[in-house]
Amino acid sequence: MEERLNSFQIGLKLLDRAAEKLKLDPGLHKKLRYPKRQLIVSIPVKMDDGSLEVFTGYRVQHNVDRGPAKGGIRYHPTVTLDEIKALAMAMTWKCAVVGIPYGGAKGGVKCNPKEMSLGEIERLTRRYTYEISVIIGPEKDIPAPDVYTDSQTMSWMMDTYSMAQGFTVPGVVTGKPLALGGTRGRKDATSWGVVFVIQQAIQHLGLNLKGATIAVQGYGAAGAGIVRILGEKGARIIAVSDSRGGIYNGKGLDPTKLAEYKSRTGSVKEYERGEAVSNEELLELKCDVLVPAALENQITEENVERIKAKIIAEAANGPTTPGADEILAKNKIFVIPDILANAGGVTVSYFEWMQDLQSHFWTEEEVNAQLEKVMVKGFQDVLKVSREERVDMRTAAYMLAVSRVAEATRLRGIYP
Ligand code: NAD
Numbered sequence: 182m183e184e185r186l187n188s189f190q191i192g193l194k195l196l197d198r199a200a201e202k203l204k205l206d207p208g209l210h211k212k213l214r215y216p217k218r219q220l221i222v223s224i225p226v227k228m229d230d231g232s233l234e235v236f237t238g239y240r241v242q243h244n245v246d247r248g249p250a251k252g253g254i255r256y257h258p259t260v261t262l263d264e265i266k267a268l269a270m271a272m273t274w275k276c277a278v279v280g281i282p283y284g285g286a287k288g289g290v291k292c293n294p295k296e297m298s299l300g301e302i303e304r305l306t307r308r309y310t311y312e313i314s315v316i317i318g319p320e321k322d323i324p325a326p327d328v329y330t331d332s333q334t335m336s337w338m339m340d341t342y343s344m345a346q347g348f349t350v351p352g353v354v355t356g357k358p359l360a361l362g363g364t365r366g367r368k369d370a371t372s373w374g375v376v377f378v379i380q381q382a383i384q385h386l387g388l389n390l391k392g393a394t395i396a397v398q399g400y401g402a403a404g405a406g407i408v409r410i411l412g413e414k415g416a417r418i419i420a421v422s423d424s425r426g427g428i429y430n431g432k433g434l435d436p437t438k439l440a441e442y443k444s445r446t447g448s449v450k451e452y453e454r455g456e457a458v459s460n461e462e463l464l465e466l467k468c469d470v471l472v473p474a475a476l477e478n479q480i481t482e483e484n485v486e487r488i489k490a491k492i493i494a495e496a497a498n499g500p501t502t503p504g505a506d507e508i509l510a511k512n513k514i515f516v517i518p519d520i521l522a523n524a525g526g527v528t529v530s531y532f533e534w535m536q537d538l539q540s541h542f543w544t545e546e547e548v549n550a551q552l553e554k555v556m557v558k559g560f561q562d563v564l565k566v567s568r569e570e571r572v573d574m575r576t577a578a579y580m581l582a583v584s585r586v587a588e589a590t591r592l593r594g595i596y597p
Contacts, residue, residue, distance in 0.1 A: 253327025372406025374525015399475025412436030
């Protein structure tokens with residue numbers, strides 16, 4: 182039986198392993214195990230029926246030694262402080278591994294937005310923003326959308342923060358609509374980022390993207406974009422799935438028809454040009470590239486020996502458990518770890534913030550060209566560490582990220 186660790190314990194384990202391999206100074210290592218700040222706020226909200234509800238919200242900044250903190254805000258009934266701490270720490274490594282000048286943060290409110298009206302969500306968002314405004318700001322900590330928050334949530338956050346300042350501050354959040362200083366190319370940023378690193382991995386392993394077989398678990402915002410772009414590049418999408426189930430066709434599924442079907446029926450499950458496949462079966466298909474793009478803990482010690490993909494590109498956060506990871510490495514399956522593979526989203530968020538600070542906006546082509554440069558460099562930097570240190574790609578990504586952050590801390594010294 183695999184040891185059940187919570188997400189923060191898993192995060193610490195990954196950090197500890199990288200620190201050990203790096204022979205990191207014990208003091209620096211200890212500092213990185215603790216978040217810099219953890220703010221817990223109570224959020225009173227007048228509900229539509231006249232009652233008063235009090236929600237709990239969090240904002241955690243893990244590290245700011247390389248620049249302002251950056252990370253999304255999620256609204257979900259299962260939000261816990263430990264989960265937010267883990268996600269904040271992962272953001273520190275994600276920004277460091279692709280070399281963008283941010284530290285890591287994450288926020289969340291324990292609530293069920295599916296049972297709330299738009300007005301209730303707006304009031305919740307505004308009061309939450311007010312409560313965390315003591316620690317956020319364009320030079321301090323820049324939130325973004327995450328689970329069940331979107332560009333409308335970001336618009337309310339930006340407006341609330343700006344009202345208190347007395348002037349408009351677009352750079353306080355990213356993921357805004359274009360009309361409020363959002364960036365072009367944000368919608369598909371994560372998908373493009375995943376595709377850029379898949380291209381690198383394919384080249385590295387001497388494969389060919391044209392005709393390469395691809396299975397994608399999770400046909401959502403990230404997954405659907407990956408399917409579309411890889412399809413346009415001539416790859417063969419053999420299977421996709423969503424929460425209701427999946428579909429398989431060894432000859433290839435048509436991404437355009439699949440997208441139409443999904444928007445018409447709400448699921449890919451009964452798409453007629455393929456056979457049904459369960460989410461578990463999809464993971465075990467023979468393919469060149471497997472893309473988990475749904476939930477955490479999908480590849481476990483229970484199913485890992487049955488995984489036949491050559492490359493796993495982790496679009497989702499934390500899809501592989503630590504126990505499974507060791508076996509993937511032993512079986513020589515090439516894993517592009519989450520902190521590298523899905524860094525396209527935060528990279529384009531960084532571009533949005535830069536554009537806001539300069540009040541100068543880029544074309545979508547400029548955004549994608551800059552994104553490709555960042556992702557290719559991130560991949561090559563990690564590959565270099567992996568070769569030099571003879572470690573798998575995840576260990577290499579953590580070693581690179583931790584060493585970059587530790588170097589910044591060492592140079593700055595410990596205050597006072
Ligand atoms: P989303 O909610 O748009 O899509 C998730 C998809 O997964 C949906 O199609 C859903 O039906 C499906 N799904 C849910 N349960 C499933 C199950 N048991 N088996 C198979 N599919 C299931 O979310 P998203 O934004 O695409 O995010 C997906 C993953 O990518 C998450 O782990 C997220 O943290 C990560 N991620 C997303 C972004 C981004 O910009 N969207 C950035 C970084 C990381």
